[in-house]
Amino acid sequence: MSKGIVMNCEQAQQHFVDAWTGSLASDEAAALNTHLDSCGSCREEFDRAQLYWNALGALPAPEPGPDLRTAFYGRLSRIEHGAGGERTGWRWLRHPAFQAAAAVLLLAAGLGLGRYTGSREDERLADLRKEVNDMRQLVALSLLQQQSAAERLQGVSWAYRVEQSNSEVLTALLHTLNADPNVNVRLAAVDALRNFSVAPEARAGLVNALPRQNSPLVQIAILDQLVDLRDRSSVPSVALLMHEPGVSPEVRERAEWAVKRLQ
Amino acid sequence: MERVRQGELAGLAALFERHHRPLFQYFNHLCGNPDLSRDLVQEVFFRMLKYKDSFQAGGSFPAWMYQIARHTHVDTMRKRRFEVIPGGADSPFPEPASREESADDRLSRRQQTELLRRALNRLPPEKREVLVLSRFQNLRYEQIAEILDCEVGTVKVRVFRAVRALGEIYSELARQRAC
Numbered sequence: 001m002s003k004g005i006v007m008n009c010e011q012a013q014q015h016f017v018d019a020w021t022g023s024l025a026s027d028e029a030a031a032l033n034t035h036l037d038s039c040g041s042c043r044e045e046f047d048r049a050q051l052y053w054n055a056l057g058a059l060p061a062p063e064p065g066p067d068l069r070t071a072f073y074g075r076l077s078r079i080e081h082g083a084g085g086e087r088t089g090w091r092w093l094r095h096p097a098f099q100a101a102a103a104v105l106l107l108a109a110g111l112g113l114g115r116y117t118g119s120r121e122d123e124r125l126a127d128l129r130k131e132v133n134d135m136r137q138l139v140a141l142s143l144l145q146q147q148s149a150a151e152r153l154q155g156v157s158w159a160y161r162v163e164q165s166n167s168e169v170l171t172a173l174l175h176t177l178n179a180d181p182n183v184n185v186r187l188a189a190v191d192a193l194r195n196f197s198v199a200p201e202a203r204a205g206l207v208n209a210l211p212r213q214n215s216p217l218v219q220i221a222i223l224d225q226l227v228d229l230r231d232r233s234s235v236p237s238v239a240l241l242m243h244e245p246g247v248s249p250e251v252r253e254r255a256e257w258a259v260k261r262l263q
Numbered sequence: 264m265e266r267v268r269q270g271e272l273a274g275l276a277a278l279f280e281r282h283h284r285p286l287f288q289y290f291n292h293l294c295g296n297p298d299l300s301r302d303l304v305q306e307v308f309f310r311m312l313k314y315k316d317s318f319q320a321g322g323s324f325p326a327w328m329y330q331i332a333r334h335t336h337v338d339t340m341r342k343r344r345f346e347v348i349p350g351g352a353d354s355p356f357p358e359p360a361s362r363e364e365s366a367d368d369r370l371s372r373r374q375q376t377e378l379l380r381r382a383l384n385r386l387p388p389e390k391r392e393v394l395v396l397s398r399f400q401n402l403r404y405e406q407i408a409e410i411l412d413c414e415v416g417t418v419k420v421r422v423f424r425a426v427r428a429l430g431e432i433y434s435e436l437a438r439q440r441a442c
């Protein structure tokens with residue numbers, strides 16, 4: 001089956017690196033071996049260069065040390081506080097192209113999984129998971145701040161993909177729930193908060209949002225979720241809502257139902 | 264608005280946390296100067312801010328980042344009129360071996376490492392760069408091709424030629440040490 005590919009010297013040399021890293025397809029590997037068996041000078045070059053390639057991999061990796069981090073965050077916080085004339089802001093993170101790039105990076109990280117081998121595999125997988133989570137956080141947070149409601153909705157859906165322990169995204173979702181002008185985005189945020197329901201802040205955030213909402217739809221969604229979560233600690237707040245003036249009849253009815261279910 | 268910025272800041276910090284180490288290693292392998300490398304890493308992140316519009320939708324983030332890193336390196340070297348003098352950035356080298364030890368296979372592992380580092384420093388910049396990108400940065404060849412603006416096949420051949428050149432320099436250095 002490998003008889004199909006015949007390599008000349010230059011083609012063979014193009015495949016050396018892949019052979020060293022073990023990323024040749026089987027028919028390519030067979031064709032390369034056939035060439036190396038019949039071409040003494042390529043064989044010699046291949047073996048010799050592989051020696052140096054491997055030796056390079058064993059060179060100790062230099063560490064940046066703590067100074068770099070200190071300096072970076074120092075400069076970051078100066079920018080954050082608008083000092084030093086670098087008031088560029090962080091709007092570039094909202095640039096659609098950046099978000100596309102971030103998504104591609106996520107994909108690349110996913111595809112890259114196959115490249116990792118060896119004893120540090122677990123460590124690298126953990127690193128990779130962290131990167132993926134960081135990037136998801138970045139994308140979710142960026143999208144939640146977009147001008148268009150459609151993009152903020154996307155941001156909410158990205159929030160499902162971060163780990164439940166991600167407090168930045170949780171904070172952003174609660175902020176969306178309380179402050180987003182669009183009802184659909186707020187409804188989606190209620191649903192997404194279900195993903196964080198192990199966190200006490202998420203439950204407390206839902207309860208606190210109840211009286212602040214001006215939309216009966218969102219209030220009902222919150223009530224339903226509190227019932228789903230069997231959050232008994234919310235009963236006093238829900239009971240209070242029932243007697244709040246200005247609450248719509250549908251919400252009052254739902255609150256009554258919720259209190260009964262929770263008790 | 265302040266909350267918004269806080270969230271985005273967390274995202275940028277995540278990027279820094281993820282990429283500052285490989286970037287530092289990239290620069291340090293290129294110029295062999297840790298202090299300068301730290302400055303260059305910072306510069307890359309603040310250039311990302313400045314050149315945010317140069318993002319291409321659908322492009323690869325690492326490729327974009329390393330393109331900025333390359334330019335940062337080139338510009339800084341030009342500005343500082345600081346060239347890597349071949350072999351100039353080496354750390355103190357052990358005393359020459361005695362005349363009895365003439366073959367390079369007598370070199371200790373530590374000496375071999377030192378010699379390899381010297382050989383890397385003596386490679387022409389473009390060869391050193393392709394080697395650093397392919398061997399130390401965990402990038403895919405498609406990404407390296409994008410960074411260097413050439414074909415994937417070309418990258419692979421250039422990597423091989425760079426390794427071959429490295430081997431020649433190494434052997435030469437080992438011979439010099441031996442006699």
Ligand SMILES: [Zn+2]
Pocket residue numbers: 008009010012035039041042043
């Ligand atoms: Zn050949």
